[in-house]
Amino acid sequence: MSTDDRDAPGDSRPLPPRLDPRAGRPARGRAGSTAVTAPATSAAGGRRLVWTGRAVAMLLSLAVLVTSGWGWYLGRVADATVNRTDAIPTSGNDETVDTGEAMNLLLVGNDSRSALTEEQLTELNAGTDSGTNTDTMILVHVPADGSKASFVSFPRDSYVEIPGYGWDKLNAAYAYGRQNAPDSASEEAKSAQGAQLLVKTISQLTGLRIDHYAEVDLLGFFELSSVVGGVDVNLCNAVDDSFYSGAVFPAGVQTISGADALKFVRQRHGLPRGDFDRIIRQQVFIAGVLRKMLSDDVLLDLGTQRQLVSAASKSLTVDQNLNLLQLAQQMQSVTAGSIDFQTVPYVGDDTDDAGRYILRLEDEDALRTFFADLSAEPQQTAAPTTEAPATVAPADVQVAVYNGSGTSGLAGEAATQLESAGYTVSETGNADSMDYTATEIRYAAGDEALATTLAGAVPGATTTQVDDATSGTVQLVLGSDFNGVGQAVTAPAAPATTTEGEDQRTAADTSCIN
Known part of the structure; x- marks a missing residue:
């Protein structure tokens, strides 16, 4: 079922009290309404530090449950309790790249820590509030048949044109949008304005229509990684970033969760490529969560499933029209090996007119081609000829x-x-x-x-x-590569290369990372 066949606002009905997991506790900014499309009104909800990918992990956990009554129940609970925001703009979100009926979901990470207590900041090694810039942005692209998914990361320092504001770093778009809201606007309205400008920026950059938007706060990440019993990661080398992110891990395969998981995905100091290796860490962790979701440890444990939905619904904020159960149904055939992670194509490091570090992306034609290829059918290769070339004595x-x-x-x-x-x-x-x-x-x-x-x-x-x-x-x-008659010549040394826009792995890949 396509995610575009979504319920109209106001059509969803509240769960009966005996099934409503929120019964007996105060609603989070939802007084008087439990409708699926009701916008969140909690002040903290608009100032959340969000790390990407946990939302999708929850969605895929639903995907393996949708064929049962229990899955239907959990899907209704998630739809009824998730926070909603008016993130999809009515203009400036246009499709100029033909990707058919594919669905594009934007996952973002908001850099605010204002909703956390001092104790939580200390435990998570999250530092102090750092404003409203978005540090993590991933476009999830799901073809209409739901057979695969592509996660494309956008570095925060990507130099892009922000509609109405000119050229700047991508992570400034959300903040500009918030500033564009009237001073009298609520926090929810300001956050919605920030999300809309970010959606417009990504749409203009990629040529894609952004169908849906999702974000998860810091505590949601913390709790979700603990609910699944930790996630396996594999480091090529030991790391010690105790001063900045707090990440201190040995080399090799290890299981991390909770505060350690947050430290793992936040590390960028001491890594060969800084923010690019942090992106790889985020992708590797998301892949580990997805593998856990598809394991028997989760599939056969109804209690864990309930905890996952509860953790996600407390922290997940999505656009008004995203139907979680329908999305899960569309993606139920996805496997770890058919989930790709990569980075948007880029040229390299540079500085802007003010001397700030920026990352130059590929030109518009190259980006359009890249995103069009995400939905392209694999090309049939011609069978190699079996006729051997002629020889003589x-x-x-x-x-x-x-x-x-x-x-x-x-x-x-x-x-x-x-x-x-x-x-x-x-x-x-x-x-x-x-x-x-x-x-x-x-x-x-x-x-x-x-x-x-x-x-x-x-x-x-x-x-x-x-x-x-x-x-x-x-x-x-x-030539100097000649080793004698009957011996192969010496192969030339492979030139040193950079992975500019070419980092790619699947959710099934468990090889070590830096």
Whole structure:
């Protein structure tokens, strides 16, 4: 069922008191209403520090339950108790990239700590309030058939055009939106304005229509990771970031939860790529939560399922029209191996006109192509040909051997080895340069079979048709990679690369990270 077939506001009915898990405790800013689409009115709800991905973990836990009555009940509880916000704007959220009936959900992390007590700040090593900038933004893209999901992270320092405010860092969009609200507006209204401007910014950047919005506060993250019994992560090296995030972990596989889980996803100091490796940590932790959700430990434990829904409903804020049960039904065929994590394509580090650090993203065409490909059907590759290239007997191949390696006497040694292998050597000498690093086989038009035969004696050598080769004679130009007849040439060292926009893993990947 498509998530666009959503219930209209006001259609949902409150749960009866005997089923309502909120019975006996004060409503959180919802006096007089339990409707699914009722907006939250709690002041703290608009100032929440949110870390991404736990919302989706809850949604996927529902996905494995929707076929049972218990799953239907939990879905109704979640829909009835979750906080709602008017996050989807009526304009400026347009689809210019064709992704069919796919669903796009924006997960954000709001950087405010104002709702936490001093004790909670100390336990979570979260520091003091740092304003309303968003530090974590992930676009969850789910094709219409629900067979897979893509989580695309947006670095907070991405330099983008914010509608109405010009070019700035992406994490400033939410704050600008809040400032745009009237001074007399409620905290909920200000937060909704912030969410709407962020949605417009992401939509303009990606060319996608953002269908839904979700955020989870800090305590929700803390509680959810504990409810599932911790999450397994794998570190390539031990880390000690006790001063900043509080992350102190040994190398290897380990199970983390609660405050340790928060420290893990917050660390960026002491990592090779700073914020980029923090993004990888967030993605790895989300993947671990998803694997836990799909495990028998959760699927067969109704008590854990109830706790998960309770923890999510206390902290989750979503847009007015997101139907959690319908979304879960759409995603019920998703497996860990079909959930991809990657980072939006980027060019590299830079500074803006004020000298601030920024991250330059790829140009508009490259970004449009990237997001269009998320929903593209896999291309059918042509079956490789089974016809082997033509060859001849070694005795029918005349070879002129030229030394371009810089190693004295190598042409003579190669000639002797070729003759021992049955080839006919017509000439030896030095090449036009001694700086050849790669061994080459050159041949005239029509002598492809001769060149192919010689290439079998020098595996890895390049073959090239040239105009100045004598017909009937193949030239062997020895480079510094030549190891002898019958031996493969030395493979060139792989160049150092950066993972600019190319970090990618699935939720099933448990390899170690930095």
